[in-house]
Amino acid sequence: METPLAGGLQAVYDAVISSLQCRRPPMLQFRVLQSLMRVPSETMGFLRRARSVDILPLLSALLEDCNPEYKEVVRKFLMEFIDGCIFIMDGHTGYVSSVAFSPDGKHVVSGSSDSTVRIWNPQTGKQVERPLQGHTAPIVYVAFSADNGGIISTDKDNILRTWDAGTAEPVGAPFRGHTQSVLCVAFSPDGKRIVSGSYDQTIRIWDVEAAEATGKPVGEPFRGHTKSVLCVAFSPDGKRIVLGSYDQTIRIWDVEAAEAVAGLCSNQGDLYSNPSPSHFPVFDSSNFLLQSTVYIWLFLSLCIPPMQIIV
Incomplete structure (x- = not known):
């Protein structure tokens, strides 16, 4: 059963994902992801996480930036806040x-x-x-x-x-x-x-x-x-x-x-x-x-x- 804390966390999480989808400048994306890092780890299990393959392209600006802090916050986000599938690699025409x-x-x-x-x-x-x-x-x-x-x-x-x-x-x-x-x-x-x-x-x-x-x-x-x-x-x-x-x-x-x-x-x-x-x-x-x-x-x-x- 979803608790009030879990429901509130899901709303915060969904807002973060929506913000990423707006493709804001890297500094703003960084701050948005930082805000999510403050969420208590014991509540993570209740999240309905976004798909990695959908979110990763939205983080390209942060990943391409030379700022190591950007890369670190992306790494933590990928590890804790999205599902485990990082890429779907398409190209083959057979199994x-x-x-x-x-x-x-x-x-x-x-x-x-x-x-x-x-x-x-x-x-x-x-x-x-x-x-x-x-x-x-x-x-x-x-x-x-x-x-x-x-x-x-x-x-x-x-x-x-x-x-x-x-x-x-x-x-x-x-x-x-x-x-x-x-x-x-x-x-x-x-x-x-x-x-x-x-x-x-x-x-x-x-x-x-x-x-x-x-x-x-x-x-x-x-x-x-x-x-x-x-x-x-x-x-x-x-x-x-x-x-x-x-x-x-x-x-x-x-x-x-x-x-x-x-x-x-x-x-x-x-x-x-x-x-x-x-x-x-x-x-x-x-x-x-x-x-x-x-x-x-x-x-x-x-x-x-x-x-x-x-x-």
Whole structure:
């Protein structure tokens, strides 16, 4: 039930929003926002907040001004007084299948069923450069390299492509080696290698420089899973890769030896993984996240069985 205090606060809030919509000079906008900052924080939960995507353009004058106080009051306003959606980034003409932040947080990359890859500025919500074009099939997955300079994308025609994030140009030849859609991909920490997993139940390792010249992977595919490989990741030292599959198992491979050094299975559902420096958190989500069961496994050694469950 709305209290008198909440009702009064809503009226003040609505008046502030109306004032912003009048596009007054930056100094007046600053003072209006300052007045709202004095509202007791315990009453915030009662507000019907405006949409970020509607309000943010009204704050452009404050954001573009060099006065640091202006930027600080806008930051607080965005954090406390509007909903959480900062931008809606439009541009793709098909569904968006994959997105990723660059490691430095300065860019977002997206891939779509329209067969394009796009780079965005998360500070403005605007597209950077033109669409990255070169794929002829829907994009499945996109990822940044650790140095922020490279992008890898995969598609349903079994192709991987690398891109220069600065110029939005493709780098070298398309990577060919999988026989079905490439579902996941990751750069090694040093950016020199790429691992990919596919609907064809294999993973492949790519030397970035060599593959950009020849389009060919390193050696033979890594085999062992009986269903699609859904997720892949390098260990922080780049010497091992971990992958999860629709067959409900995880395997850890030694990159140089090209052989599995560890494995575990679960009879609870499909496995999704994300390595950290000392642990491999493994998310087992039966029935596509309906069961929401989570297991965390500690990687102990290169011997089988290599893992113990952490409780």
